[in-house]
Every structure is written in structure tokens, then in C-alpha cells.
Amino acid sequence: MITKKQINDAIKKFNIKGKCIILHSSLKSFGDVVEGGPLSIINVFIDNGCTLITPTFSYEFLINPPEGKKYSRNGYDYSVKITENREIFTTNSDCISKNEMGIIPYTMLHMKERIRGYHPVCSFTGIGPFASEIIKTQKPMDVFAPLRELALFNGYILLLGVNLNKLTALHLAEQMAGRNMFIRWALNTDGLPMEVECGGCSEGFLNLDIFFNGIDKKITIGKSLWRLFPIGSLLKKTARIIQITPQITHCHDIKCIKCADMIAGGPEKYREMSNK
């Protein structure tokens, strides 16, 4: 069994007491039972004065593009129609794409003191002293604002048993390098379609690993490898790598339209396909 003490020792060893952290996690990565389950992992961070942020994406709020809204280079196949739930997202919602996000984000989202950002599809949720300040920056068309805020707090990214393809902040690095994020659609609080900004394909982020040697600190607990990155330096370094070698973010699928469109710079926001 993995004990709370082992989690606590890792926080001490990483020297992140009181720090703001975005957590990407896999409970299964431990390969063993964790004492107290996912809730106790979160609580050990909270007891150490940390502010914990995690992605709590909810793809069920996506709707089809409204008539006439067809951005080019948007990593989107307009011939495919999705089944719409037509539910209205609010920050009180507990809906999450649990299979994709995992049990730790699911658990945090169901804690009563949590704060969720206003983005129907790609919200972040936080808990701890600075959660409100960080999370409240999120807007439908500024999806990664909480991560920029986290950088202002000299925050960290913690990969808990997951790989670089889960590292959402690398999409912010793409934005910093000059790329536009993709446009998707969801209902606003009046039940009307609105545009929401979303990141693209993350699989190619695995290619960046060779550049990250020495940026991260590593600890292994059970079978779970924990990697800690200071968010500010990671973002700046990655943005520059992407500018110099844009193809680096392409995944293994040569036909991936998301990767192709993102590498070309992302959607041409103000030029709609119909006007071309």
C-alpha cells in the first residue's frame, strides 16, 4: 500500500510546500492501493498549504458549429455532426469527462470548497489558498488564463504518473509561440451558442521530452513516476522550441488534421471559410 506519509515526503523532497501546482494525474500509475484513496492525495497537498489546480474537461457540453460559422485551419471536420446534449454549463456543474480526466480530478470537482472556471468544455478546477485568484481568470475565449496566472505565482506542473501528452500547459506554450487555439462551440448561460477556445492534439508533446532534461525533478512512489516542472521556464523554453521547429508538436498520425492545422498557426480567426 502507498501511504500518506510517502505522498507527504514527496512534497517535502520537491520543496513545494505552500506552492501553486497544476496536477495531471493517474491514480492507477501507483500500481497499488493508496491509503485513503484519491481524496487523501488531494488533502496531503492541501495540508501542506498548496493550491492545487487540475483540468476538469467536459466534452459533453460541445455543440455543432452554428450555421455559417466555419473557420478554416480549425482542426475540425465540418462534415461530422456530433450528438448534442444541449445542457447549459455553469461553474456549479459537476459534469466531467471522467474516463479522460481520471479519478483525482473527478474527486476534486466533487469537493465542496473547490472552485471551477467558466469554460464549458475545458475548465480548470482548483482548491487551496490561491485557487479563486487563479481559476477566476478563465473565460470561454481565454482557456489557458489560469496557467498564465499560475506562472505569476511561480507555480509548478506536477505529472503524477502521466506522460507529456497530458501536459495541457504545452498548449499555452503553442499560444505563446504565436499559434491561435482552435474554436469550438458550447451553449452560454442564456442557452445560445458561443465560441470557446480549445487546445488541439497533445500526442506530439511526447516528442518534446528530449528538451526537458534538467528542467524537471523526479521522484518515484510505488510504480508512479512524478515529474515536477517550474511552469514559467517550461513555457518559455517550449515556446521557443516550437517557433524554431514547429513540426515537433506533430503526433505520429500523419493524417491528423488537428496537428496539421495547428502547425500552420491555428484558425484564421476573423476570416470565415464562406467569405473566401
Ligand SMILES: [Zn+2]
Ligand atoms: Zn495529432
